[in-house]
Amino acid sequence: MGLMTAAVALPFLMAALCAALAGRLGRATGVLAALAFVPALLLASRTGGETLSETTRWVPDLGLNLVFRGDGFSLMFAVLIGVIGTLASLYSVTYLSDRERFGRFYPYLLAFGGSMLGLVLSDNLAALFAFWEMTSVTSFLLIGLWHTRSSARDGAVKAFLISALGGVALLAAVAMLGLAGGSAQLSQLDLDAVRASPLFVPALLLTVLAAATKSAQLPFHLWLPTAMEAPTPVSAFLHSATMVKAGVLLVAKFGLIFSVSPLWSGLLVPLGLATMVWGAWLALRQNDLKALLAYSTVSQLGLLVSLYGVADAEGRFAATTHLLNHAAFKAALFFVVGIIDHETGTRDVRRLSGLRRALPVTFVVAVLAALSMAGLPPLGGFLSKELFYETMWHQGPLFLAVAVAGGALTFAYSARLLRVFTGELSAPKVPHEAGAGLTVPAALLAGAALLMGLWPALTETLTRTAQEALAFASYGGHIRWWHGVTPALLGTLVTWALGAALVWQAPAAQRLQERLTPRWNANLSYVLILTLLNTLASRVTARTQGLALPDQLRLSLGASALIGGYAVWQAPQVLPRLGTVPLEALPVAALLVAGAVGVALSRNRLTAVVLTGLTGFGSAVSFLLMRAPDLALTQLLVETVTVILFLLVFRFLPGVRDLPRTRGRLGLDLLLSAAAAAGATLLVMASLRFLAPPISPYYLLNSYKEGGGKNVVNVILVDFRGFDTLGEITVVAVVALAVGALVRLGRPGQAPPEVDAEQLAAPAPRRKP
Amino acid sequence: MEPLFALLIGVLVGTGVFLLLSRTIIRVVLGLAFIAYGVNLAILTVAGLRPDAPPLLTLKGPYVDPLPQALVLTAIVIGFATTALLLTVALRAYQVAGHDDVEAFGDSLARDPDSPDGLHADASHLGPDEPTEAPTSTRRAPRRPA
Amino acid sequence: MSGGRKGRAGKRPAARPGPAARPNALTDVGDPVLRVVSRAAFALVMLLTALLLWRGHNAPGGGFIAGLMTACALILHRVANGRCALNFPPLTVVPWGLALSFTTGLVPYLLGRAYLKSDYGYVSTPLTGEFEWATALLFDVGVYLIVAGSALHIAYELIDVNPRERVEDDR
Known part of the structure; x- marks a missing residue:
């Protein structure tokens, strides 16, 4: 087993192990869980080399193989998942409460980690889709972890419905790509054939839809904030650093196929920029720190989508740099919010201030991460924001203007985040600095954000590991502090000025926000659509499925009778000659017919069951006539056991009398039965002609x-x-x-009735035969 | 021999359908059993009924087609399982509803489209593994059929 | 549901209580003839079952038939004697049967051949002459366990139906 296969498989195996051991280990399960990401971390040693490939054959005939392809970008992403996954697991050890169900949390988390690793490493299109869906399912489970809260359930359902919509789109897209490109592997698609195919544009649109749902682009951004119902380590891992970037990954990888079309950039760049600005705008008005971070993630994802959507070497270079930066600072900020929540018991900006004295380490971490997010030197975010502005400038001044507007809002909400640390100390409970279990993971990530800023050459080296995979090796630019006086620098200065103004005039900005709140938003549409669908489904079901069972059956049978009758009417029937009827078959025939007619007429339970048995024995004898001794034996025994079961059940049932059918229905039933009988006979007769030689000689030989x-x-x-x-x-x-x-079981949801002692003591009345 | 069996299959399936459309639940179960008899025979019949040897290689050939026999053997056992399940369902349905008239079952399907649908469960609902007090108010006396 | 469990435990104290504990039909059968006959038949049927299972690969028989026959014999025994001849609930053999069948299939797969590919061979001893073994027999034993266990479980469950809502007469 190769390292990549191990990296994907181990989290799933460890998930089972964690589920088994959680009861014994308690919160220490997290340490065990962190071990699952070791192979993913080891993949770091393989980056920079040539592309790895590992194949596990499953159904080769259908092109269903587990093919893992470790190019620079995939490996980089996999290592990223490994790092954040390890940190999130370790952070959870201290973060979660003692009463948490560890046997659920860690298995879900690890199953997600394995699926995400599979998603980034998979080269097979079908497996890519499967892993994509598995991340949706595990995300659903993790958001709904505290399922006793209705908001968690609603959030989980919303996230799942939206990402399932994208999943369907992705399935269609990869199917089209596979058909058009003549291969089930992404790396072996015939790109010219794909681009010439009429399926190109539909596949492109569906890919955009899939990416937009998964990466929470407008108008699908609404699921990400409610997904914050998940525990904070999960938010940091899934909903900021990894899963939401699956859409970005799709845009990056599939951009190599679709970028020839102007439609690709024409859709993705405006979409990404609009999401960036709107997400930042919404982030600025949040009072819940986690919601602020959620909308900020929406905004940053928009930035990444627009950069990868540009689909040239420069855009991909800038996007990859920012991808790394964002993973570091955003996960760190989530960890910080987790610490604040843990230590003060609230995440409300309005109730918190002056935390810097009580939580000094957290404060430093938060400042580093937030400044990186705001794009201030000397942090990594500054470098990637410069690259972002540079790329947008090359798209046109308008693009840069929108980007700067988004950047200014980002600056403002980063400052709003830091407001909880300034001023007089105020919190619902007296906070103390969190233990090392919480601060170290956050500090490591913030340190990474700082390091990437202080050491641009390192950032460039990291970014360039993906250059072959994403075809930006030709990009000549470098990450530097000083590029000279460029439009990007001017953009940065304007951003700072605008951002500072927004911070300075915060109350005025808030009033403006309140005035500009739209009456209608995506969430309302979601609720409306869902309500409409539910109502429609209920009405349709009530109208079409609400009949009593016999009427429902009559409807189906009548429809089949009409279709079958039409077929008989249309197709000329070639009935075989009557043939000879062997004498020994006649008693069997008599047995079968007598049994059938007898049961239909019978009103007595014993008669009915005996006659049914008779028919069963009749068919056993028929099997003997048909030279099938095994069948005869089986039928005989099955009949015996069935009769016994009928007798057992009849002890409690009120007989087989035929309740009078309502008016007109008896005639209809007789007609339907006759039609069924005629249909079965004709079908058997028509099937007697062999259209192809039988395959059974193979078995005999x-x-x-x-x-x-x-x-x-x-x-x-x-x-x-x-x-x-x-x-x-x-x-x-x-x-x-x-x-x-x-x-x-008793009736569902209802306790079984009490049986009083009297009833228990008395012997049950037995039926006299 | 095939046309004779085709007719027999018709009789079995027709009886099955007639029973299936009854109002008494146990007749519905019997109806399904009869349809199963008919279908099993049909699978064997359409393979052609020739007076050859059974597919045991210890005998002298030619042999009849073994594949439909294997299919039907599977079908018989599955049919047994379904009949058992249906019988239990019939029994429980009778015990719960207090009568065995299928026409009076299933009114609950035609539910009010505007009633709460479980998607937006109320906050007071607790999960199955959440520690709760024992239900006290929902306990009802057993319903006895009239 | 906890209330439900308590209620049931009250009615069925042990895994398979003796006839005295359960006020149910089919337990207090007092027909000595049936009891004697069933005991004799039981041994015979079980022998026949083993034979059918063993020779199933080469002659009519096999796991399904043997399983059903075992179920018949044990149900007869239960009806005649009012208690189960097994000292364990029949459902417990079902997972074992499934596991056996799955693993028989898995072994050739792990050895690089098709899933469920069977193997067979011959052993010659002077006492029995040529003697065939086949891995398919193991698979069939799994089938046997599942069919017998399931059929018995179903029958026993239906024997143990709580008669609280039984009607007195319906004719």
């Missing part, structure tokens, strides 16, 4: 050679078609469990 048995039916069951049998016995086992559950 190979039964002994391949399966080592002389009873061909048994060899087919246990060997040739063993998989079917496996499925079948599973069904039987499940039915056994279901019967047990049905018999044992």
Whole structure:
């Protein structure tokens, strides 16, 4: 097993282990969980080398293989996931309360980590989609972790519905790409064929939809803030650093295919910039620190999408740099908010101030991370923001203007975040500095943000590991502090000036925000759509499925009768000659007909069940006539057991009398039965003509050679078609469990009635035969 | 022999459908069992009924087609399982509803479209693994059929 | 649901209580003839079952048939004697059967061959002559366990139905 396969598989294995051991280990499970990311971290040693490839064959005939392809970008992303995953697991050890269900939290977290690693490393399109969906599912589980809160459930459902919409789009897109490109592997698609194909534009649009839903672009940004119902380590890991970047990853990787079309940049750059500005605008008015960070993540994702959407070497270089920076500072900020929440019991900006004295380490970390987010030197965010402005300037002055507006708002909300540390100390409870378990992960990330700023060459080296994979090796620019007086520098200065003005005039800005609040927003539309859908579904179901069972069946049978009748009317029937009727078949026929007619007329339970048994034995004898001894034996035994079961159930049921059918229905039923009888007969007659040679000679010839048995039916069951049998016995086992559950459980949601002692003591009345 | 069996299959399926449309729940279960008999025979019949040897290689060929036999063997066992499940469902439905008239079952499906739908569950609802007090008010006396 | 569990525990104290504890039909059968016959038949049927299972690969028989036959025999025994001949609930063999069938399939897969590919061979001893073994038999044993366990479980559950809502007469 290669390192990449191990990196993907180990989190899933450790998830099972954590689930098993959580009861014993308690909160220490997190340390175990962190180990799951070791292979992902080891992938760092492989970056910079040539592209790795590992294949695990599954269904080669269908092109379904687990192919992992470790190019520079994928490996970089995988290491990023490993780092944040490790830190989030360790942070959770201290963060979570003692009453948390560790046996759920860590397995979900690790399953997410494995899916995310699979998503970034997978080269196979089908596997890419599968991992994409698995991240949606695990994210759903993690958002809904505290499922006793209705807001957590609503948030989980919202996130899942929106990302499932994107998942469907992605499935269609990869299917189209696979069809057009003639390969199931992303790296082996025939790009010329894809670009010439009529499926190109639909695939492009669907990819944009998938990326926009996953990366919370307008108008799908609404799921990310409610996803903050998840515990803070989860927010830091999934909803800022990794999963939400899956859409960005899609834009980056698929941009290599789609960027020839002007539609790609024409859609993504405006979309990204609009999301950036609107997200920052919304972030500025949040009072909940976590909501502020959520909207800030929306904004930053918009920035990344617009940069990758530009789809030239410069844009990709800038985007990759910012991707690294953002992962560092945003995860650090989430950890900081987690610490504040943990130590003060609230995340409300209005109730917090002056925390710098009580939480000095956290304060330093928060300042470093927030300044990086605001794009101030000497932090990493400054460098990537310069690159961002430079790229946007090359798109046009208007683009730069929008970018600067977004940057100014970012500056302002970063300052708003830091306001909780300034002024007089005020908090719901007296805060103390958090332990090393919480501060160290945050400090490490903030340190990384600082290091990337202080050492531009390091940032450039890190960014350039992805240059082959994302085709920006040709980009000649470098990350430097000083590029000379450029439009980007001017943009930065304007950003600072505007941002400072917003901070200075904060009350005025707030009033403006309140005045500009739109009446209508995406969340209201979401609720409206959901309500409409629910109502529609309920109405349709009530109208079409609300009939009583027999009427419903009559409807279906009538429809089948019409369709079947039409087919019979259209197709000329070639009935085979009557053939000879062997004498020994006649008693069997009599048995079957007598049983059938008898049951239909019977009003007595015992008669009915005996006659049913008679029919069953009749069909067992027919099997003998048809030269099927195995079937005859099985039918005989099944019939015996079934009769016993019927008798057991009849002890409690009120007989088989035919309740009078409502007026007119008896005639209809007789008609439908006759139609069914005629249909079955005609179908059998029509099927007697062989249209292709039977495949069974293979089984007869190979039964002994391949399966080592002389009873061909048994060899087919246990060997040739063993998989079917496996499925079948599973069904039987499940039915056994279901019967047990049905018999044992009382009415759902209701405690079974009390049985008083009197009733227990008295012998149950037995039915006299 | 095939046309004879085709007719028999017709009789079995027709009876099954007639029983299936009854109002008594146990007749519905019996109806499904009869349809299953018919279908099992049909699968074997359409493979052609020839007076050849059973597919046991210890005998002398030619043999009849073994594949439909394997399919039907599976179908019989699955049919047994479904019948057992349906019987239990019938029993429980009778016990819960207090009668065995399927036409009077299932009114709950035609629910009010504007009623709460579970998507937006109320906050007081607690999860299945949340420690709760034992339910006291929902306990009802057993319903006895008239 | 906790109330439900308590209520049930009150009614069924042990895993399979003796006839005295359960006020149910089918437990107090007092027919000595049936009891004697069933005991004799039981041993015979179980022998026949083993034979059917063993020879299933080469002659009519196999896991399904043997499983159903075992279930029949045990149900008869239960009906005749009012208690189960097994000292464990029949459902417990079902997972074992599933595991056996799955692993028989898995072994060739792990050895690089198709899933569920069977293997067979011959062993010759002077006592028995040529003697065939096949991994398919293991698979069939799994089938046997599941079918027998499930059929028995279903029947036993239906025997143990709580008769609280039973109607007295319906004719």
